[in-house]
Amino acid sequence: MTDVTTQAQPAESTGRAAGLERAEVALRFDSWVRTLVEWARIPSVSADPAHHGDVAASAEFFADALRSIGFPEVEVLGQGPYLPAVLARWPSGDPDAVRVVVYGHHDVQPADGEDRWTHPPFDPVVVDGVLHGRGVSDDKGNIALHLIGLQAHLAATGRTAPAVDLTLLVEGEEESGSPHIDELLALLAPRLDADVIVVSDTGIFAADTPSLCIGMRGLVSGELHVSGPTVDLHSGSFGGAVPNPLAELARLVAALHDEHGHVTVPGFYDGVDEPTAQERAATAALSFDEAGWLAGPAASRETWGEAGYSTLERIGARPTAEVNGIIGGYTGPGGKTIIPTDGHAKLSFRLVGRQDPAAVQRRVSEFFTELARNGVQVEMRWEGGGVAPLTTQLDHPATRAAQRALGAAFDTDRVLLTREGGSGPEADLVAALRAPMVFLGVMTSEDQIHAPNERAPLVLLQRGAEAVAHLWSELAALGRGGLSSDADRKAVANGG
Template sequence: MTVDNAAPDTVPVPVPETVTAGFDDWLADLMGWLRIPSVSADPAHHGDVLTSAEYLAEALRRTGFPTVEVWTDTPALPAVYAHWPSGDPDALRVVVYGHHDVQPADGEERWHHPPFEPRVIDGVLHGRGASDDKGNIFMHLLGVRAHLAATGRTAPAVDLTLLVEGEEESGSPHIGQLLSRHAAQTSADLIVVTDTGIFDADTPSVCVGMRGVVSGELHVHGPDIDLHSGGFGGAVLNPLAELCRLVAALHDDDRHITVPGFYDGVVEPTTAERAATAALPFDESGWLSGPAQSRAAYGEAGWSTLERIGSRPTAEVNGMWGGYTGPGGKTIVPTDAIAKLTFRLVGHQDPAAVMAAVGAFFADRAAPGARVEMHWEGGGVRPLYVDPTHPATVATAAALGRAFDGKPVLFTREGGSGPEAELAEALEAPLVFIGVMTNNDQIHAPNENARVDLLRRGCAALGHLWEELAGLDRDFAQR
């Protein structure tokens, strides 16, 4: 192997050996980061988001990144930028994206251990952010050290940039401003997103699709004051009953979404894609009793559970409230009722078009006497699909396969959403996903965790990734 930018008298050390030797210190460093409650959704924790950014920045400096900055010059919560130039004039320019903010840790009575006091028990790291996304983004630190040791280089084989934002869990509302202001520092031939997972611990896979999402509240206003249900009930509109009627109208008996035009832009999976999904080693009963904690699979007729999660759009009710909810009874017709709704999008669905269609759907069906309004949260997130035959996707799968002892790497789609489509558009670059989260990690839920052996494999995969990508021509981005 010809090594550019090699240190004198350097003897290459295989990636697994470097990962093994440095893993305990790396894990201790990660656990220090997990202790910081960087909850972007809660203004009371915005100072912790800054502390989290500063912690990561210092860890990146210790790793060897010559340029590290904490960005606070936009309305966005603090983001971390790091850059390590390859030194090779034709090196691929790679921007790694992830986030350091975490979900709220509400429902602490359901946590087996305090959410921000991380601990390892029986090979599992417990704590908020262990998987999503601190554990996965932190893998890059040990991964790049392993890459340098294995290649004998003094700088990565790619021009390596990390962009770790601080408000992904709040919908990345300022990611566009962040990228625009720092366009010169984030130019890229390829984007690597480290905020996804694998099919399961024994089945390495690369994500090739993320759903988009729009979120909002449906408000139904009835009488202008709460009314005595004996004197007025049955004679005026009850907004809670009307809310339930409208929400129920979103689906037909086959659980198809009834909003006119909602399916415009949906790209149906091909016969080959459906066959590949069906061939995945999915234990539905184990999934139901395990991570789903449910008693039956349920959803759009004609599609499997995995297809419903990754390939189909959804309409979900996240919460409903109104009227009296205290102890005992209070016989009223309430004045207002509200439901929180989210719509997951796939293919080429346009968030703006979906929001317009949903708003018109409710307005057209509102009963006399009801004032019905949809209040949307931002402009939504577009879905993204990655070509599994793209050279960068193939190289990513090869790196992951090396970390999993040569096991075949499959391609899957995930049901979550993030700013990936906006990233790809803003940077005008193709995108790949790599990460080691699993459905058992209880992401966004109490008792979030990550298997330590998978984090170790993830570090190794990233140790292999830059060498795999360095062998590609930069013009692949034009594909």
Template sequence: MTVETPSPTNTPERAAVAAGAQEWLETLQSWVRIPSVSADPDHHADVAASARFLAGELRAKGFPEVKVLDEGPWLPAVLAHWPSGDPAAVRVVVYGHHDVQPADGVERWTHPPFEPRIIDGILHGRGASDDKGNIAMHLLGLSAHLSATGRTAPAVDLTMLVEGEEESGSPHILELLQAYRSELDADLVVVSDTGIFGPETPSVCIGMRGLVAGEIHVHGPDIDLHSGSFGGAVPNPIAELSRILAALHDDDRHVAVTGFYDDVVDPTEAERAATAALPFDERAWISGPAASRVPAGEAGWTTLERVGARPTAEINGIWGGYTGPGNKTIVPTDAYAKLTFRLVGRQDPATIQKLVTDFVQATARPGVEVEIHWEGSGVAPLYVDTTHPATTATRRALGLAFDTDEVLMTREGGSGPEAELAGVIGAPLVFLGVMTDADQIHAPNESASVPLLLKGCEAVAHLWRELAELGRAGLE
């Protein structure tokens, strides 16, 4: 399916983006310099500084109502409103986040993570793509929209909600949404925390997986023991933890937790055919952004299906005992592992947490104490209505920015609070982001393509006009 767009042209929106690009890039780099790592309490003051920075930029762009939301259990978020002045205007809430992933393994970064620099059209730095770059698109995109239309206020009633805990699983997003529900009335939610299929293949995301995250703690002897005197005679918690983790998957890499697949909805044959038709070079993906040697995953599914349409169980970290230089011959007292489960279809986070907890307890053998601690309530999967006028408008906006009438629809493997946003706000949702696998989000050497970011800015400018032309009635 294609979306008709006008012939490629140097639109007023594109000209305005080009005119403001240099100043905008300098602003984005200043924002990236703030190490707003929500997972690390030592950086919570930086998260607050990042929120204040964004609030200042929104005010500078003309938003008449801007506030930092720092009175609650959540880390500081930013809420801004700019009414269009037209009571019948489409009401839009833009969601994203300003916190970033930890930048551990600094020795593996080619450039310091919080010292951004642009080299050969690539902006390097933690948050350059996820999600400061994609949220910053709305700053320049709005300016370009105003310049191109000659308006003094946006053509839509615009609200921005930018949270500070998404990279920590958005543990307080429901409380945040409910606390400010009266200020979030909307006809549409636009999420700018996703990507496109590739630099030459623009696409809109039509689905994201849900997520639950937890930590297993296995306790063995009450003290570290001499492995010569006690090894082989008492349970070793690292060995027991390893056995539990190994039991998570069968030989075909299916998740072995009883009931795990009960609420999975398999893609239709038409969806599988559409995925198979995507211009995906698996070998280049494996050796490039995947930095691996062979594809692997649940038997019976392709790589693209595994990362977009199938649930997973991943071991994100494991530790315990002695890990310093040399050797220390002990049976350790404790072992730990961090796990995440990506969810699809109708999988419910609370149900998956219970199923996994029961599995872990049933798999543990006598002699060790096993606990699993969950990080919050998790997030549910979300799927976009591909026939909704807002989806079509978003594809048209991207097509104009990329000079193409071929804007694909793809699923993404990541997770976020989209289901909660759509549920609490009670409005349809679309995704508009320009991240790519080459951005290495969550990994060392995160970066963003400046030309792609600027195309994203232009797409934002086009989208506000497209939605204004549709009007509220056109979104029903």
């Protein structure tokens, strides 16, 4: 989960006060925070095999937390190629209830660079109303909202079961690119009937500007390998006479962009839709303090990117090519004058619009192969098939219901519609479940997602829990018959 961008629109009036839901969340909040702290102590880093046991422990912890609030059906899914996931279901009891599948993840990013953490990453602590620790935002904080939010919903409505048929799918590999999400969804397909999918792995534009995400970028990533001599060579005896793999690697990586920040891979922009004038105007109207963003969450000296687009447009509405790490040669103390055998660069590409992950992988591989000089071997090794970008249906009743739920929690009738720069398996979920999707998360770009000093302001967690409590009532009020978009109704009217 990263920054948020584009497309501001007012929500419909909620027509209701926060009322009982707010009181019920407040009543349980301190106890819930203690549960979140204990969960966040578990270093469930899916990218590190040494922590796969912790991923399993994290799944068991969350499963127990779900059982403790009354979920009648809870299962830890650990027998497969995937790391342990949690599946939980609480039927409404109404045969015509709206069927909701909530998706999130309990694995977390590595906490490398611990010397840059003000507080130990896996020893969460609350300081001045802010919870600090790895995973307290992404995504344990956002997914734990469904524990307290559901309790508040039940207490406020007097129900003994949710107003919707509620299913939670919380996976353990999202921070590793969800490499086995297809197998997991295929296994669970008979048990994931959905009228709407709710994803709690996004954020809002700012703490004082609630927003609903309407799109996430796709992602492909991998390693570029450049090989030269079969042994390290003395740079005095061989330097200048044979190709240097690290110099060649640097040249290839630098060739990904031109002087205007455009990605130079032929065909890379196929499927990228230009933002409309309305979208660009909406983005420009957002209250964005670029200087404050640079000095704060961006922690950078200057903006940079694709010419012709604003910073917010670059973050969410445009594709990217990024260098995540370079490895090779001698990096120990002192000098070692060699020409190394090989070098590697970790690369990632964010996708938007209708970009096809497989096509992007093929074109990038061809780009490096054709650009490489004789005397070195070049290979792009991809990490799985990647994930496609996704844009939700702006006119869908579920989208408007989520806006109303956020509006009630934040005491406003104006909830923005924005895009997010991050990526996840959302397109896979929509394809497998064949249902519309809405996003509901409450963290901001200031909360150091994926970085040292990840944090979660308690006030945002509290508002997020209230929004969850409202959402189940909002969706139930629509009913299954009310969950057709304008496009769906037009298709039916035209015989589609």
